[in-house]
Amino acid sequence: MTTEQLISQIKIKKSFLCVGLDVDLDKIPTHLLELEDPIFEFNKAIIDATHDLAVAYKPNIAFFEAYGIKGWLSLKKTINYINENYPDIFTIADAKRGDIGNTSAMYAKAFFEDLNFDSITVAPYMGKDSVEPFLAFENKHTIMLALTSNVGAFDFQTLQVDGKELYKHVLETAKTWKNSQNLMYVVGATKAEYFTEIRKIVPDSFLLVPGIGAQGGSLSEVCKYGMNANVGLLINSSRAIIYASKGTDFVVKARAEALQMQQEMEGILNVSFLK
Amino acid sequence: MTTEQLISQIKIKKSFLCVGLDVDLDKIPTHLLELEDPIFEFNKAIIDATHDLAVAYKPNIAFFEAYGIKGWLSLKKTINYINENYPDIFTIADAKRGDIGNTSAMYAKAFFEDLNFDSITVAPYMGKDSVEPFLAFENKHTIMLALTSNVGAFDFQTLQVDGKELYKHVLETAKTWKNSQNLMYVVGATKAEYFTEIRKIVPDSFLLVPGIGAQGGSLSEVCKYGMNANVGLLINSSRAIIYASKGTDFVVKARAEALQMQQEMEGILNVSFLK
Structure with missing residues (x-):
């Protein structure tokens, strides 16, 4: 999927x-x-109930791998189900991969070709040659960790390097890599005030924003500081939607949660953008 | 496997x-x-031919994931084969995982429980709560990236933070985490002179060392600066051994390469250590 199609x-x-x-x-x-x-049945029910309210789904790969081969089969069925039934959905493999070049190329093959995801999350620690193999895929998107939503974000990401935080160096450096137009970034919603600074470095990029809801972030704050002319934000919600109920009404409750978020978003979206 | 059993x-x-x-x-x-x-057949042949010369095997998870369900099945068969036939071998899932706490817990479950690896490689960027879920497993080992062997290592790992490189902060910080006795670290062989500094921070930890051979590192240099009283090093070789020949003699050639490395190592090992 192209960025234009996502917009x-x-x-x-x-x-x-x-x-x-x-x-x-x-x-x-x-x-x-x-x-x-x-x-798979759970995912299918959630997707069927929310596909008109969401622009993206983000399977968290750990939760499939934890069930071994069975989990991997469920992942394959889930991504195939989305691609076949809702081809306009942007799909994100939340995998946090990254390794030396020839190994990253294999991960890219796994997620972009074998599973046919539109995008994958990657970790920056190993630098340029660990990320560029992902960037080489046309109309595929690589979503690199910048500033995450967990408490451990403050262990290394905000260390001062030459008078500014490490995550800013990560953003500035990544912009210089080959095919950097295929980059998006993970920025946690729990740190809304950081979005102003981040937008100075990557004004046009899409940001994948976890941390709304269960982790305490505010949608309006994130939008206030992080939104650009093309929106430029994908706000993730996992537990608040998919575990809205553990009963037989889980589909209805999940839809109600997603609808509430969509309506908040519609209220925020600029009238001129929607024309 | 305990560290004592590995030694x-x-x-x-x-x-x-x-x-x-x-x-x-x-x-x-x-x-x-x-x-x-x-x-699986290739791995089995390589393992059977080299198991008396190697103390560890390190399946690179990307190379299995790239083949989808089939690859995941091959991985399961490979780790089961090692565990059943060579239980004294230390097994490393080279997976470079790391995510928020509840997600890292699922990765730990996948590799330590479902697949029953002795250890896994992880990335440090997301900090303490992304690594501690792995450390909670008794007699399992978490091998965290410190200073890698690729050129991208110089993008972020060696940035100066308060007068010293980021990878040193990573080592010093990780030592303070809960169950840090279960940590080992990845340090690339291509930077042998760095081992002296690293041993000042983590004198007792095992270091997993890629980069000998294909990537240009020297075994004797690494041992000179990186070895401790318990050896404290696991030297990885992938391509130089497993692709020593593409012919029907690949098993013989792989064994010859592994034997040559084992003999170099035997020559380096301290006589007093071996008593």
């Missing part, structure tokens, strides 16, 4: 919501556990 | 060699491609 979907749906699929068998409705592939 | 194996085998399993179907002998699971 177009945001206009059509009046939403920049991304639904995170972090499926834990201990947390889903128990009646699903009797089915052959409860993870 | 004991180094004494018995007079070796601190780790063989990296980065299996690319384009590079393995063509006669294997006719078999049902060429990746």
Whole structure:
């Protein structure tokens, strides 16, 4: 999917919501556990109930890998289901990968080709040659960690390097890499005041924003400081939507949560943008 | 496996060699491609031919994921084969994982429980709560990136923070985390002179050292600056061993390469250590 197509979907749906699929068998409705592939069935139900309110889905790869081969099969079925039934959805493999060049090339192959995701999250620590193999794929997007939403973000990401924080160096350096137009960045919502500074470095890039809801971030604050002329934000919500209820009404409750977020977003979106 | 058991194996085998399993179907002998699971068959042959010369095997997870479900099955068969036939081998999932706490816990479950690896490589960028879920597993080892062997290592890892490089902050900070006795670190062989400084910070920890051979590092230099009283080094070699030949003699050639490395190591190992 191109960035233009993503922006177009945001206009059509009046939403920049991304639904995170972090499926834990201990947390889903128990009646699903009797089915052959409860993870896929849960995802399918959530997707069917929210696809008109969200522009992106973000399967969290750890939650599939934890179930071994079965989990990997559920992941494959989930991404195929989205691609076949809702081709306008932007898909994110939340995988936080990154390794030396020939290894990153294999991860890129796994997620962009074998699974056919539109994008993948990657970690920056190993530098340029660990990220560029992902950037080489046309119309695929590489979402690099910049400033994350967890407390550990303050261990290294905000260390001062030459008078400014490490995450700013990461952003400035990444902009110089080959095919950097294919980069997006992860910026946690729990640090809304940082968005002003980040937008000075990457004014046009899309930012994937976790941390709204369960982790305490505010949608209006993030939009106030982080939104650009093309919106430039994908706001992720995982647990607040997918675990809105553990009963047989989980689909209805998930939709209600997603609808509430979409309506908040519609209220924020600039009238001129939507024309 | 405990650290003591690993040290004991180094004494018995007079070796601190780790063989990296980065299996690319384009590079393995063509006669294997006719078999049902060429990746597993290749790994099995390499392991059978070198298990008395190596103390560790390191499947590179990207190279399995790139082949989708089939690759994941090959990974499962490979780790099971090692655990069942060579239980004294230390196994490393080279996965470079790391995410917010509940997600890292799922990765830990995937690699320590479902696949039953002894250790996993992780990335430090997200800080303490992204690594501690791995450290909570008893007799499992978490091998964190410190200073890597690729050129991108100089993008961020060596940035100056308060007068010293970022990777030193990473080492010093990680030492303060809960269960940090379960940490090992990745330090690239291409930067042998850095080992002196690193040993001042982590004198007792095991270091996993890629970059000998194909990437240009020198075994004797690394040992000179990086070895401690318990050896404290696992030297990885991937391509130089597993792709020593593409012909039907690949097993013989792989063993010859591994033997040469083991003999170099035996020559370096202190006589008093081996008693």
